[in-house]
Amino acid sequence: MPKAFTPKVVTANALLEGDVIYLTATGWTRDLALAEVLTDEADADLRLIEASAQVDHVVGAYLANVTVIDGIPTPVHFREDFRATGPSNYAHGKQATRQQEQF
Amino acid sequence: MYHYTDFDAAFLAERNAQFRAQVERRIDGSLTEDEFKPLRLMNGLYLQLHAYMLRVAIPYGTLNSRQMEKLADIADKWDKGYGHFTTRQNIQYNWPQLRDVPDMLDALAEVNMHAIQTSGNTIRNVTADHFAGAAADEVADPRPVAELIRQWSTDHPEFQFLPRKFKVAVTGAQADRAVIKAHDIGLQIVSQNGEIGFKVIIGGGLGRTPMIGKVLYDFVAQADLLPTIEAIVSVYNLLGRRDNKYKARIKITVHENGIEDIRSRVDARYALIRDEFTGVDQQMLSRIESDFAAPEFRKGDDTPYHTAYQHDPLFRSWADTNIAAHKNPDYAIVSISLKAHGKTPGDASSRQMRLMAGLAKRYGHDELRISHEQNVILPHVHRGDLPSVYYALKAEGLGTANIGLISDIIACPGMDYCALATARSIPIAQEIATHFDALKLEHEVGPLKIKISGCINACGHHHVGHIGILGLDRAGVENYQITLGGDGTEDAHIGERAGPGFSADQVIPAVERIVMAYLDLRNEASETFLQTYRRLGLAPFKAALYPEARADAA
Numbered sequence: 001m002p003k004a005f006t007p008k009v010v011t012a013n014a015l016l017e018g019d020v021i022y023l024t025a026t027g028w029t030r031d032l033a034l035a036e037v038l039t040d041e042a043d044a045d046l047r048l049i050e051a052s053a054q055v056d057h058v059v060g061a062y063l064a065n066v067t068v069i070d071g072i073p074t075p076v077h078f079r080e081d082f083r084a085t086g087p088s089n090y091a092h093g094k095q096a097t098r099q100q101e102q103f
Numbered sequence: 104m105y106h107y108t109d110f111d112a113a114f115l116a117e118r119n120a121q122f123r124a125q126v127e128r129r130i131d132g133s134l135t136e137d138e139f140k141p142l143r144l145m146n147g148l149y150l151q152l153h154a155y156m157l158r159v160a161i162p163y164g165t166l167n168s169r170q171m172e173k174l175a176d177i178a179d180k181w182d183k184g185y186g187h188f189t190t191r192q193n194i195q196y197n198w199p200q201l202r203d204v205p206d207m208l209d210a211l212a213e214v215n216m217h218a219i220q221t222s223g224n225t226i227r228n229v230t231a232d233h234f235a236g237a238a239a240d241e242v243a244d245p246r247p248v249a250e251l252i253r254q255w256s257t258d259h260p261e262f263q264f265l266p267r268k269f270k271v272a273v274t275g276a277q278a279d280r281a282v283i284k285a286h287d288i289g290l291q292i293v294s295q296n297g298e299i300g301f302k303v304i305i306g307g308g309l310g311r312t313p314m315i316g317k318v319l320y321d322f323v324a325q326a327d328l329l330p331t332i333e334a335i336v337s338v339y340n341l342l343g344r345r346d347n348k349y350k351a352r353i354k355i356t357v358h359e360n361g362i363e364d365i366r367s368r369v370d371a372r373y374a375l376i377r378d379e380f381t382g383v384d385q386q387m388l389s390r391i392e393s394d395f396a397a398p399e400f401r402k403g404d405d406t407p408y409h410t411a412y413q414h415d416p417l418f419r420s421w422a423d424t425n426i427a428a429h430k431n432p433d434y435a436i437v438s439i440s441l442k443a444h445g446k447t448p449g450d451a452s453s454r455q456m457r458l459m460a461g462l463a464k465r466y467g468h469d470e471l472r473i474s475h476e477q478n479v480i481l482p483h484v485h486r487g488d489l490p491s492v493y494y495a496l497k498a499e500g501l502g503t504a505n506i507g508l509i510s511d512i513i514a515c516p517g518m519d520y521c522a523l524a525t526a527r528s529i530p531i532a533q534e535i536a537t538h539f540d541a542l543k544l545e546h547e548v549g550p551l552k553i554k555i556s557g558c559i560n561a562c563g564h565h566h567v568g569h570i571g572i573l574g575l576d577r578a579g580v581e582n583y584q585i586t587l588g589g590d591g592t593e594d595a596h597i598g599e600r601a602g603p604g605f606s607a608d609q610v611i612p613a614v615e616r617i618v619m620a621y622l623d624l625r626n627e628a629s630e631t632f633l634q635t636y637r638r639l640g641l642a643p644f645k646a647a648l649y650p651e652a653r654a655d656a657a
Contacts, residue, residue, distance in 0.1 A: 016130070016201050018155040056132040059150055077579055079518060082527075083152055087519035089447045089529045092183055092198065093153045 008044050009035040009073055010051045011083070012061035020083045020094070021058065023051050028058070030094065032084040033072050038063070104167055104470070105250045105394045107215040114258075115212045118219065122146045123205035130201065145225070145263075147218025148204055151522045157196045157204060158221040159211060163231035163249040163273070164192035164473040164480075168460035171471055173214040175456035181207050186456070188441060188449040190513055190564055191270070192230045192473045193221055197520055219257060224265045226256035226336065232274040232281045233474035236397060237436050237482035239428040243292045243299055245273040245281075247392040248328065251384065255329055262336055266343030267351035269336065270308075277593060282475060284316040284595035285309050285567060287353045288335060293322060300324045305335060305365070306357030309561035313597045314354040317362045319369065325388075330380045334373040338365065398468035400431045403487045411490035418493055420546070421504035426489070429482075435489060437467075437481040438474070439496060440503040440511060444540040448514040448532050449477030458499045466492050475564075476513055478506065509544075509551045509618070510536035513564055517557025517574060518581075524557035526574025526581040527607075531555055534611050539618070548618055551632045554589075567591035569633050570617060571598045572610065583610040587617070587644055588636045599641050601648050613648055620647035 009032065010023035021028045022035030029035060038044035044063055051061040064080050066073035075081040086093025107115075122142070129139040143149075147158040159174070166174075174194055178186050181203045182196040189195055199207060211217055221228055229249045236244040252271055256262065262269070272286040283289025289304035300322045307316025323331050335353075342360065344350045350359075357365050411418045427436040439459060442448050451459070459479055463471045466488040472480035484492055496502045505511045512535060515521065517528030532555055539545050554568030558575075565571030571586035582604040589598030605613045618632075624643055625635045636644065646652075 013150055015136075018150055018199075018201065019153060055135050056130075059136050078581060079152075079576075082518055086153060087197075087529075088527060089450075089519055089533070090183075 005039070005041040005044075006076075007066050007068055007073070008038045008063040009066050010038070010044075010047050010061055011035075011064045011080075012051060012058040015057055015059055018059075023047060023061075030097070032066075032075070035066075035073050037066060037068055037073050104165065105162075105215075105246075105391060111215070112212075115215075115217055118146075118217070118258075119205065119208045119212055122208060126201060126205055141223065144222040145220065146204075146208065147221035148199075149222060149522075151197070151520050152518070152524075153520065154198045155201060155204070156520065157199050157207060157218060158189070159194050159196070159216060159218045160221050160228040161192045161194060161216075161473050162253050163229055163235065163246045164233050164475075165231075165235075165246060166471040166473065167469050168464040168471070170214040170216055171456050171460035171463065173210060173216070175453035175460070177207055177210055178453045178456070180210075185450050185452045187447070187516065188451065188473050188477050188479070190475045190477065190515070190562055191228055192233075192475060193228055194473070195516070197516075222268075223263075224267050224269075226252075226259065226262055226265075226269045226271065229253050229256070230270070230272045230281055230286075230475060232276060232279075233472040233476075233478075233480050234280060234427060234436055234482065235275060235472070236395065236470075237429050237434075238276055238278075238280075239430045240278055241275045241430065242277075242294050243275045244395055245275040245290070245292055247388060247395050248290070248292075248301075248325075249273045250391050250395075251329065251388050252332065254387070255333075255384070262340065265336070265340055266345045267348070267353075269339070269353065271332075279591075279593040279595070280474075282564065282567065282591040282595070283307070284593075285313075285564070285591060286316065287339075288332060289316050290328075295322050298324065301328050303331060303335075306354045306362070307595075308352050308354040309564060309566045310352070311349055311559050311561075312355065312358075313561070313566040314358060315595050315597065316354075317357060319362065319366055326382070326385050327377075329384045330373055330377050331369070333376060334369045337372050337376070338368045342368070398470070398483055400434060400483070401485060402433065403485050405433065405486040407491070408486045408489045411493075415490075417497075417502075417504070418490060421493055421502060422489065424504045424508060424546075425506045433486060435484050435486050437484050437489070437492060438506045439479040439481065439501050440505050441478050441501075442505055442511050442536065443500050443503045444505075444510055444536040445533050446500075447529050448512050451479070455499050455501055458495065458501065462492055462495055476511065478511070505545060507550045507552070508546065509539050509548055509553060511552070512536060513552075513554040513568070515556050515558075515563035517555075517563075521557060523560060524574070525559070525576040526557050526583065528555040528557040528563055528572075528574055531572060531574070531583065531607065531610060535614055538611050538615065542615075544618070547628075548622065549628070549631055551618070552591075553614070564591060565589070566597045567595065568598060569636070570614060572614075575604065577604065581607045583607065583613075585610075585613060585617075585648065587641060588633070590633060601641065601645055602652075603649075616647045616650070617644055620644055
């Protein structure tokens with residue numbers, strides 16, 4: 001029996017800044033919470049192909065597993081958790097931006 | 104200090120202009136990522152987990168104050184105000200933006216620095232003993248020949264597409280502080296009947312398949328060194344495996360073919376190419392050697408040292424751990440710890456870089472070194488100036504007295520930054536350091552090298568740590584394997600795996616059990632961890648590490 005398809009997001013790095021980005025229905029976001037959750041395998045494959053074709057903006061697009069908690073996509077693997085947050089030794093990366101937004 | 108010639112400066116300017124154009128063409132869409140990636144890697148630019156990373160070479164670990172100040176300026180202007188010094192005597196910037204990198208490279212060129220061949224399947228930054236030119240036990244300064252190799256290998260047309268990366272390290276002393284036996288080529292300057300030459304070791308390396316290097320030649324005369332190295336790399340270039348990335352390093356080539364077979368191939372190649380080396384390289388070497396002439400050491404009063412040593416226990420503790428013997432008895436080699444308890448190993452803020460540059464200028468004949476152990480060295484400090492240096496360092500959080508001790512940990516960036524990592528390294532290092540600092544056991548335990556890698560590639564040298572820690576991904580959870588008894592010195596040895604790994608919150612108690620076992624097992628306080636391990640072997644440490652297994656067996 002084929003393995004059930006688990007929810008995914010398309011993620012990549014931005015060409016200019018190098019930071020982690022996620023595909024939305026209309027473009028890209030730097031915040032995983034705003035990413036488009038893909039629940040259909042064929043749709044996910046198609047969206048990845050579309051994302052990968054945007055070679056002038058993004059680098060290294062791939063599908064990452066998420067679980068949806070209260071409607072918000074959350075990383076499954078710890079690597080994706082770090083990508084969505086930033087390093088653990090300094091409040092740099094996305095966690096820094098998020099703190100600024102809260103202020 | 105090597106002085107760039109007009110040729111060097113022009114070469115660098117042209118190379119930077121080429122890369123600037125390549126970046127522009129990537130941004131305007133003329134180049135795809137597949138086309139751009141090898142170009143950016145040749146110039147030290149990686150795309151990591153959260154951002155780009157620029158790896159800048161610090162050839163043989165030597166800097167002057169102007170260069171260190173420039174590294175600080177770059178950190179402030181284009182990064183987040185700090186830099187990370189690595190186990191290969193490089194500095195890495197973790198947050199540059201693509202558009203800024205050409206400007207960063209131009210800024211580096213202003214102080215004769217670059218990021219060329221800090222990545223890719225080429226001959227990488229040539230590393231050396233960080234005490235070079237200062238150590239009391241040195242036969243000769245390894246840096247001139249390291250500079251010669253840097254010039255020879257930079258843009259060498261035959262060696263831009265090797266089967267895999269290729270690392271060379273040089274030491275001028277019998278005591279190996281450059282881990283030469285874990286390099287593709289390790290060179291040791293030796294003296295034979297009054298003649299200076301080189302012991303040539305090849306095929307060492309850590310990573311997936313750790314190997315201790317094997318002696319290819321016991322003595323190669325100085326004039327024959329460059330053709331010998333060229334012959335070695337040439338043989339490897341043809342023979343090294345390109346079918347399997349994991350078998351592509353020269354250590355596998357040597358292992359699969361045998362050192363005798365490799366030696367006969369190198370001999371044959373050497374015979375073919377020797378005449379092409381007409382002696383120009385030796386003329387260049389003598390010019391380089393004059394650039395590395397020792398500074399004019401001054402005579403002076405060392406009373407301030409004795410006074411501070413007698414009256415200030417903190418200074419005494421620092422002097423006892425962070426100072427090494429200089430070839431001039433009036434001088435000392437100062438190791439500045441970038442391992443303050445709880446901080447990221449190898450990181451220095453721009454303020455700290457400027458302070459160290461200023462101290463080098465004022466007290467250190469304008470010289471700084473970066474060690475593969477991720478610390479900074481002031482190689483030439485008059486003993487009378489040691490208290491002034493210490494108090495200035497202490498004020499900027501650089502006065503930690505822990506060189507060679509349990510908190511002087513090598514840690515790779517791990518999954519906090521690196522795209523290849525399988526687990527984090529930095530938080531483990533931070534926790535071990537703060538834990539043993541809180542226990543106030545560090546000085547009681549004595550010399551103990553912990554080395555942590557966040558993946559099997561072993562940038563953190565875990566195989567040669569007295570205690571090595573390897574971070575892995577076990578079914579989606581960070582897991583840490585411990586190896587014991589490794590050694591990266593002239594007695595190089597690959598550590599033994601102790602047993603099953605530990606979760607992130609179990610690994611610090613596990614290290615504590617090993618250290619407590621050592622304190623119980625050592626014959627006397629002067630018997631180091633490594634000596635105790637060598638005397639007793641893995642068994643008693645394993646029993647301490649896995650008490651539940653012992654209970655099960657009982």
